Amino acid sequence: MANAEASERPLSAGHLIVAQLEREGVRRVYGVPGESFLDVLDGLHDSPISTVVTRHEGGAGFMALAEGRLTGLPGVAMVTRGPGAANAFIAVHTAYQDATPMILFVGLIPVPDRGREAFQEFDLAGWFADTAKKVVTLDDPTAAARVVSESVHLARSGRPGPVVIGLPEDVLTRPAGPSQPLRPLALPGPRPAATELAELTGRLERARRPLVVVGGEGWTAHTGRELTRWAAQHSIPVLADFRAYDAVPHDPDDSGAYVGSLGYGRADHAARLLDEADLMVLLGAPRGDVLSDGYTRGLETETVLVLPGDARGHCGRIDQFIPAHAPALVLDLVAAPAVLDADAVWFKAARMAHARFRTPATRPAVDDAHVDLTAVMGVLAQELTEDAVVTYGAGNHALWPARYLPHRAPASLVAPRNGAMGMGIPAAVAASLVFPGREVVSVAGDGCFLMNGQELATAVGYGAAFVALVVDNGCYATIREHQEAAYPGRPSGTRLTNPDFAAWARSYGAYGETVASTRDFRAAFRRARASGLPAVLHLLQDPSVRAPSAAG
CATH class of the missing domain: 3.40.50.1220 (TPP-binding domain)
Structure with a gap:
């Protein structure tokens, strides 16, 4: 009798949000947990939706963005108020400028505490209104299913983009009344007259x-x-x-x-x-x-x-x-x-x-102290499967895969069109989870990698497998290149001190190996791929090399 009575109780707003996400076809939610949306987390406990717990809200946002890019369905991220929302902002801006469907749920303070400078209070619309398609706060628990359904539809329709939904923690626990999950709204595919x-x-x-x-x-x-x-x-x-x-x-x-x-x-x-x-x-x-x-x-x-x-x-x-x-x-x-x-x-x-332009220039000699990225791309072009997914963030390291790696299948590239650093590794995690049967390779600069490299722990925890090539030249090379042109001989604020990336990867339970010579790359890549683990190949690049040879 008790179980029957429980099944007849109306869903809370938090549980109804989860039920609507299920109806919309959402398969994963990425996020850092917060006390402001505990009822949604409770709803996810028994849901077929996989909750991917990330190590930083920026990583969660980038994973959601990658899922949206790869599947066409909005990727979903969940973060808590103030600081959590601030960390996720980069992914929302990227989704907006990249025209990629995404939903960001943000836990908020209780409604009675508004306007009193409560702990972690902030203005949701003030922060996100000009970099999202819509910002909405769920103040009516009975509207939970409608708000989610309309947001998913808006994120996908017209020019795709992010929608931000605020979730006051006290509203989430209230009964949603007779409301039930809604049928997803049809997405028109406009064709020309x-x-x-x-x-x-x-x-x-x-x-x-x-x-x-x-x-x-x-x-x-x-x-x-x-x-x-x-x-x-x-x-x-x-x-x-x-x-x-x-x-x-x-x-x-x-x-x-x-x-x-x-x-x-x-x-x-x-x-x-x-x-x-x-x-x-x-x-x-x-x-x-x-x-x-x-x-x-x-x-x-x-x-x-x-x-x-x-x-x-x-x-x-x-x-x-x-x-x-x-x-x-x-x-x-x-x-x-x-x-x-x-x-x-x-x-x-x-x-x-x-x-x-896409034919690598021949090199007369082999540098045993550094890895030639042009030759590395030639190896990858031969080794990668035809539907391999390639990810990268922003920086000079991205010039090589963009120039030399062919794409023969759709949904095989995830990279920020707005130039956001730190996206490559979270995107590789998401790509491996979305397409567990496809090969995934991430090309990362040393600066870009460590902005969200901690998501290697997420990859290990959820069984994601990819190979990350960390290009180590000891500097923010894109900015250094601008300095060398505008202020020759006066580098400033661009030097990096790097760890042993291979040892760092092994400490997470991932595969790690340092590659110091071009001739060693192919065998190292095959070992990394065969490991079945998230893998990091630490590539030592000549610090004076800024880009491939001149464009054709």
């Missing part, structure tokens, strides 16, 4: 040097392959937005149309394509600061912009705006009858320039 598609086709038919730029979320193996096949057939080069390199496949035999990426580390030929194109079709990628080399390239080119939401973040000319999901438009575009007359010589030159 026939007239919009006809106008786009007409522009392509009139252009001699049309250029396609891909970006954003939601690309599949089918849509990416169909786009590059169609573009190659019509001699249209395809570029990727910054850190959206996995939107379309990179064909090793040059049979496709992918000719490189834009943004930091881009090749000179990619910039020339922006300058020389007479039509730019932006599929899921607004022409922003990084894509346009600081608002300097392609601004006056005839432009078609395809985005599911508004044109936020776009600069320069727009001749046609199509409010559609870019991958969905691709399927209509490749099926539409068209007679195109693009410049085949221009297209062939772009493919040849990209082939030169």
Whole structure:
């Protein structure tokens, strides 16, 4: 009788939140526990949702962001008030600028304590309102399911992004009344109207040097392959937005149309394509600061912009705006009858320039005291499986994988488009949990690694397996490079003192090995991969090397 009575009691708001997350298809929640949301934690105790306890709220946020990037469902992080929310802020900003779906739950002080400078009190909307799609506080326990459902829908719809939900601790324990989990809201997949598609086709038919730029979320193996096949057939080069390199496949035999990426580390030929194109079709990628080399390239080119939401973040000319999901438009575009007359010589030159750019330069001698990252990337390109997931944060170390590692499967790259350091290791943890059967490799700078390297403990605790390459050059190399250009001979504030990263990894129960010579890398990588553990390879890099050889 007691059990029957308990089953008939209404759910608390905290338990209803968990029940709604289950209905929405959420499989993991990342977070650092706090007393402000104990009732949600209690609801998670009996839930099929896995609670991944991280070592820092920044790590939790980045893991949630990575899950959103890899699955299309909002990744979920839970943190406590004040200090916890502050630590998670970096991930919210990244999700906002990267247009990635994410939900951040923040435990709050009890409602009666508001405005009294209570312990860890802060203004949730004041902090997050301009870097989230919406900030909402759950003041009505009966609204718990609706708030969660609407937030998940908002995070995914239009231009994806983060939604922040405040949870007052006293509201969470109150009965949610007769409320029950709701059916998830349908997500519309906007497709172009026939007239919009006809106008786009007409522009392509009139252009001699049309250029396609891909970006954003939601690309599949089918849509990416169909786009590059169609573009190659019509001699249209395809570029990727910054850190959206996995939107379309990179064909090793040059049979496709992918000719490189834009943004930091881009090749000179990619910039020339922006300058020389007479039509730019932006599929899921607004022409922003990084894509346009600081608002300097392609601004006056005839432009078609395809985005599911508004044109936020776009600069320069727009001749046609199509409010559609870019991958969905691709399927209509490749099926539409068209007679195109693009410049085949221009297209062939772009493919040849990209082939030169991605081919590692030969090194005349082997440095036995340091590891050559260019050669390391050549080994990885041979060793990695075709659907391997690559993660990295921000810094000069990211220039090598961006240039030399091909992506042949969607959802195979997680890297911050807003340049946030510290994302690579949390993203690798999440990628391994989301795709336990796929290989995961993280390339990390020494500065970037130690910002969230403690999440190696999370990886060990939850059975995540990946190989992290820690590039040790003893400095914040990106800033040092700027100093060397602007203030030669006067380095300041960029030196790092590093631990023995391999020994540090072993202390966590992970695999750790130091690699001091390029010739030793392949065998070390195979040992790390075969360990079945989270693994750290400590790569000693020449401190004077800042980037791969000059762009082609």
